[in-house]
Amino acid sequence: MDDGDPAEDPSPDRQRARERSFRLLLSALAALFLTFAALGGALAWYDSANRWVAHTHQVRSNISDILQALTDGESAQRGYLLTRDPQFLRQAAASRAVAEAKAKALESLTRDNREQQRRVLILSQAMRARLDVLERTLELGRAGDVAGAVRVIQGGEGLAAMAVVRALTVELDATEARLEADRAARAAAVRALMITALVAFALILGWLFVKMNRDIGLDRDAEADRAERLRALVQQRTLLIDEVNHRVKNSLQQIASVVRLQARALPAGEARDALDKTLQRIMAVGRVHERLYKAEGQFGVFDGGAYAAALAHELVESLAREDIELSTDVESVDVDSRQAAPLALILNELVTNALKYGCPSDRPGKIHVGFRTFGDGYRLSVSDEGDGLPKNFSASSKKSLGMRAIEALARQLDGRLLIEPGPGGATFAVEFPRSVT
Amino acid sequence: MSMRIIVVEDDALIALDIASLLEDLGHEVCAEAADACTAWKLAEDEKPDLAVVDIRLARNTDGGWLARKLYDKLGVRSLFVSGSITEDFRRDMAAINPVGFLGKPVTRRNLGAMLGAA
Numbered sequence: 001m002d003d004g005d006p007a008e009d010p011s012p013d014r015q016r017a018r019e020r021s022f023r024l025l026l027s028a029l030a031a032l033f034l035t036f037a038a039l040g041g042a043l044a045w046y047d048s049a050n051r052w053v054a055h056t057h058q059v060r061s062n063i064s065d066i067l068q069a070l071t072d073g074e075s076a077q078r079g080y081l082l083t084r085d086p087q088f089l090r091q092a093a094a095s096r097a098v099a100e101a102k103a104k105a106l107e108s109l110t111r112d113n114r115e116q117q118r119r120v121l122i123l124s125q126a127m128r129a130r131l132d133v134l135e136r137t138l139e140l141g142r143a144g145d146v147a148g149a150v151r152v153i154q155g156g157e158g159l160a161a162m163a164v165v166r167a168l169t170v171e172l173d174a175t176e177a178r179l180e181a182d183r184a185a186r187a188a189a190v191r192a193l194m195i196t197a198l199v200a201f202a203l204i205l206g207w208l209f210v211k212m213n214r215d216i217g218l219d220r221d222a223e224a225d226r227a228e229r230l231r232a233l234v235q236q237r238t239l240l241i242d243e244v245n246h247r248v249k250n251s252l253q254q255i256a257s258v259v260r261l262q263a264r265a266l267p268a269g270e271a272r273d274a275l276d277k278t279l280q281r282i283m284a285v286g287r288v289h290e291r292l293y294k295a296e297g298q299f300g301v302f303d304g305g306a307y308a309a310a311l312a313h314e315l316v317e318s319l320a321r322e323d324i325e326l327s328t329d330v331e332s333v334d335v336d337s338r339q340a341a342p343l344a345l346i347l348n349e350l351v352t353n354a355l356k357y358g359c360p361s362d363r364p365g366k367i368h369v370g371f372r373t374f375g376d377g378y379r380l381s382v383s384d385e386g387d388g389l390p391k392n393f394s395a396s397s398k399k400s401l402g403m404r405a406i407e408a409l410a411r412q413l414d415g416r417l418l419i420e421p422g423p424g425g426a427t428f429a430v431e432f433p434r435s436v437t
Numbered sequence: 438m439s440m441r442i443i444v445v446e447d448d449a450l451i452a453l454d455i456a457s458l459l460e461d462l463g464h465e466v467c468a469e470a471a472d473a474c475t476a477w478k479l480a481e482d483e484k485p486d487l488a489v490v491d492i493r494l495a496r497n498t499d500g501g502w503l504a505r506k507l508y509d510k511l512g513v514r515s516l517f518v519s520g521s522i523t524e525d526f527r528r529d530m531a532a533i534n535p536v537g538f539l540g541k542p543v544t545r546r547n548l549g550a551m552l553g554a555a
Contacts, residue, residue, distance in 0.1 A: 242521060246493075249520030250448070253541035257454030264457055286542040318546050 014222065021215055028208050035201045042194040049187035055109070056180040059116075062106045063169050063176070066123070069099035070130060070165060077134050081141050081149055092138055096131050103127055113179075119172050126164035133158035245289075252286045277352070280315075284348040287311060288340045302340040304378060305330030308347055308371040312382075315351045316367065323364035324355070330371040335378065336435035342409040343380065349402045350382035350428050358384020358426060366425075377415070377433035389421035406430070440486040440552070443468040445476040445503060446518070447495035455489060455518065455543065462549050473498035480507055487536065487552075492519040492526065501530060508533040516551055518543055 073095035080088035103124045110116040133152065140149040152158075256279060263275035291307055309328040316326045335343065351369065359365025366385040371378065406428075410417045415432025442464050446452040449471075456466045467483045470476035472495040480488065488507055492500040504515035516536040517526075527538060537551040 242523075246519075246521040249541040250451075253451050253520065253543065254448060256542040257448075257451045260454050261450065261457065264461075283542060283544055290540050314544075314546070318544075 021211075024211070025208070028204060028211075032201065032204050032208075035197055035204065039194065039197045039201065042190055042197055046187060046190040046194055049183060049190050052183040053180060053187055056176050056183055059106065059109050060173055060176045060180070062102050062109065063172050065102045066099050066106070066127060067165070067169050069095045069102065070127065070162065073099065073131065073134050074162075077137055080138060081146055084141070089138060089142070092134065096134075099127055099131065116172060116175060119168055119175075123165060123168040123172065126161045126168065130158055130161035130165060133161065248289055249286070252282065252289065256282050256286065280318075280352065281345060281348055284311060284344045285341055287314075288344045292337055292340060301334040302337050303332055304335035304340075304343060304380075305332045305371045307340070307344065308369055308380065311344065311347055312351050312367070312369040315348070316355065319355055321359070321361075321365075324359055325364065325366045326369070327366070328369045330369070331373060333371075333373055333378065339413055339432070339435050342412045346406050346409045346413075346430055347380060347382070349406050350380075350430075353402060353428070354382050354384040354386075354426075358386035360386060374431055377431060379429055379431045381427060381429035383425055383427040385425040387425075388423040389419070389426045440464045441467040441483070443470070443476060443480055443483060443485040443488045443513075445470050445473070445488060445494060445500065446491045447471045447493070448491075451491075451541075455548075458543070458545050458548055459489070459552075461545065462552060464552070471495040473500065473503040476503055477506060480511060480513065484511065485513055488513055488515045490515045490517055492517060492521065501526065504530065504535065505533050 073092050076088045076092035076095060079085065080092065103120075106120050107117070107124070110120050137149040137152050137158075140146070140152065259275055259279045259282065263272050263279065266272040266275065287310070288302070288307070292302055309330045312326055312328060316324055347369075351367070354367050355365075358367065368381075368383045370381040370383075373379075407417055410430045410432065413430070413432035415430050418427075418429040418431065420427040420429075442459055444452055444456050444459070444466055446455060446469075452469055452471070456469060459466055467485050468476075468479040470479055474496075476488075476490075476494075488504065490500040490504050494500055494503070500515075500517065500519070504517070507513040507515060514534055514536050516539060517530070518539045518541065520541040522538045522540060530538075537554070539547060539551055
């Protein structure tokens with residue numbers, strides 16, 4: 001498939017590779033999206049697990065606060081009974097307030113766990129019993145009945161309530177400690193999951209980056225390869241065109257050589273004149289080819305004005321008549337290359353005729369060649385300053401080969417031949433439209 | 438000024454035509470060859486004043502190589518006649534002081550003008 005047109009679409013193989021790579025990219029993006037969502041979920045989960053750990057922690061600290069408040073109350077009781085200092089009464093009241101507030105908070109904190117709620121309820125009752133005993137002893141103490149207060153204490157009601165409180169706090173705390181450990185373990189698991197998801201995310205991103213980089217590199221290589229093939233193709237075609245041009249010119253030379261050799265072999269006369277004319281026509285076409293080829297890289301355009309001037313000069317000079325003055329009025333315009341050869345042949349005939357009939361050999365002559373844009377097309381004109389055309393001249397009546405050729409070539413150009421017979425010199429003009437491509 | 442000229446052209450009829458044109462112009466064609474090797478041997482014997490050389494010659498030989506050798510060894514200048522004269526070729530040959538480069542087809546007038554300037 002090496003000789004396929006390199007400008008065509010990428011090969012099916014490449015097309016398939018591209019599609020595969022596109023599908024891969026899509027799935028990678030989907031994976032990225034899923035990982036991202038998982039990461040978000042894990043984050044929310046981790047947050048809630050952490051909240052639960054903090055909650056357990058709070059429950060445990062409340063339990064220890066209650067115990068502390070009760071112990072403080074007992075200390076205040078002892079202090080008051082020993083010293084009768086009212087500041088211990090205030091301390092006892094404060095401890096009670098703290099204990100009750102904490103108990104209330106604990107009740108609401110353990111609302112999620114019926115087992116614990118039950119324990120908290122018992123704890124609260126025991127706590128209140130203990131506080132009531134404290135209250136009673138302090139009342140007795142304030143009334144001056146310290147002995148009565150001591151009796152109440154010795155009654156052991158307070159101690160029993162306190163024992164219940166201690167037992168329950170230990171139970172509650174143990175349960176909460178277990179919960180806390182469980183919840184911490186879960187939080188750790190969630191954290192591990194999150195880290196895994198993050199690493200996956202980073203890995204997918206990294207892989208995507210590497211893959212896209214490689215794809216871009218491959219694409220660049222393919223482009224370079226294609227550009228190289230195009231360059232080679234252009235070079236190959238240029239060589240081909242050079243070769244064809246060379247052959248065309250060589251063939252024209254062969255034809256010209258044969259005609260010239262034949263003409264030389266003939267004695268001066270009609271036959272030799274005819275061959276000379278033929279040679280001249282071959283050369284006119286040869287010149288067109290040379291000019292077309294010289295417009296390097298720009299095939300299909302042909303400077304009509306420059307060609308007209310050059311051919312006219314060449315034809316006039318080939319006669320070796322010093323007394324003929326040639327003037328040109330040409331515009332440099334690009335004519336379609338398909339119009340070049342007929343234009344060249346018409347010009348060749350018109351100039352040859354003007355030299356032959358418009359420049360009598362007994363006096364100096366003048367020839368004027370014009371080539372200009374004219375309306376939507378061009379006008380080629382050749383004038384002489386001879387005696388003008390005979391009265392009965394008309395292109396159709398005369399029917400020399402030259403005139404018939406001019407008419408036919410003008411038709412080929414979709415143009416028309418105009419004849420201004422003089423006096424004071426004839427003018428032949430061909431007007432033809434720009435070629436429609 | 439009449440010169441002794443060697444014509445090196447692989448197409449027989451074109452060679453004949455060019456030789457006739459040169460004779461018409463008053464020169465003497467002292468040798469004709471279709472390839473560079475034959476041309477070199479003939480030139481060594483004939484010592485021409487000038488060579489008219491096609492670029493692509495018979496047996497895949499190269500007119501540029503011949504012209505270079507003619508100039509370097511014998512001091513003979515060349516007039517190139519070819520259907521394909523590139524700018525590169527003109528630059529390559531500038532060193533051997535060619536008489537000129539003439540595109541095909543050749544007319545009597547432009548051949549005469551080139552030789553007149555030699």
